[in-house]
Structures are given as structure tokens and as C-alpha cells.
Amino acid sequence: MPTKISRAEALRRIREEGGAPACLMCAIAARRVGDVHVIVEDEDTLVMLPRYVRRWGHVMALPKRHVTSYAEVDVELWTRTAQLAHQAARVVERVMRPRRCYLASTGSSAGELTQTSRHLHIHVVPLYEPDDKPSDIFSWAGGVYVGAPDEWAELTRRYREAWDDCWP
Numbered sequence: 001m002p003t004k005i006s007r008a009e010a011l012r013r014i015r016e017e018g019g020a021p022a023c024l025m026c027a028i029a030a031r032r033v034g035d036v037h038v039i040v041e042d043e044d045t046l047v048m049l050p051r052y053v054r055r056w057g058h059v060m061a062l063p064k065r066h067v068t069s070y071a072e073v074d075v076e077l078w079t080r081t082a083q084l085a086h087q088a089a090r091v092v093e094r095v096m097r098p099r100r101c102y103l104a105s106t107g108s109s110a111g112e113l114t115q116t117s118r119h120l121h122i123h124v125v126p127l128y129e130p131d132d133k134p135s136d137i138f139s140w141a142g143g144v145y146v147g148a149p150d151e152w153a154e155l156t157r158r159y160r161e162a163w164d165d166c167w168p
């Protein structure tokens, strides 16, 4: 079972693993902040498992190019990223059987922070409880889940298999 840790402990671990990169998403894409659990990747985009999550099974899709506003993203790149988020949501539905999936392009409005990035990205978050609300899902106040290495490997494997099945 994934373990729940406090927000403070998560922030401490993130800083220990990756310091304070100028851009967290660029650092993830460049593998400068530890393991990246990749579902699919190409030259322009990355779909992976964030390592600190409010709900187990959370997936993230992002363009690799450093973009922090929609004005900087051409329609093709954003459409491709959104398509990947949609594909990821279908894979999450198939593998995790959540009650619902949230899709959201969030990120920091306060500059680059330890746990959130200005670099555009799309969250795909499975919900398992009937009373889950956006305020629960997009805040770390209630702690975050982390997996053991074998749990991350197993989840990555199940998602990759489902992806290949759904999107051959």
C-alpha cells in the first residue's frame, strides 16, 4: 500500500532529492530530480506519474518545452498535450476503476515553488470517494501519498500495458 506522509515531510523529501530547480517540470523532463516513472514520451511531450500524489494513480501530461502561458504554446502542441491527458484518463479509468477522473491544468501563480511549477502541465487524478472535492484533491494540507519502488514499478507497468492496449 502507498504510504501517506505529511505535506512538510513531502516538501523536505522533494528538496532533498532535487534541490530547488529553476523549473520543476523542466528538471523532471531532463531527469535532474530523481526517478521519472514514464508512461509514454516523445521528443515534445511526457506522460508520467508524479511522485507525490493526493490520490494513488495520478498521472501528469506536459509539453517538454518550457512554457508558462498559453500564449507561448501553439495550438498543435497544446492539442497534443490535451490528447495525451485524455488518453491517460481513459487508461486511469480502465486500470484504477475510479468513481471519476479530474483533468486540470493547474500550477503556481506565485512563481516556481517546491511542489508546484509555472511550466504548463495537465493533471489526471482518479477519485475514489464520493465526497472528494477539488479542494481536497488540489491541496496537500491532508498529506500526500508516496509509493515504495516496487509499487511505482507495478503501477507504471499496469499503465503502460493498458496504454499499449488502448492506443496501439
Ligand SMILES: [Zn+2]
Residues within 6 Å of the ligand: 023, 024, 025, 026, 027, 065, 066, 067, 119
Ligand atoms: Zn520548464
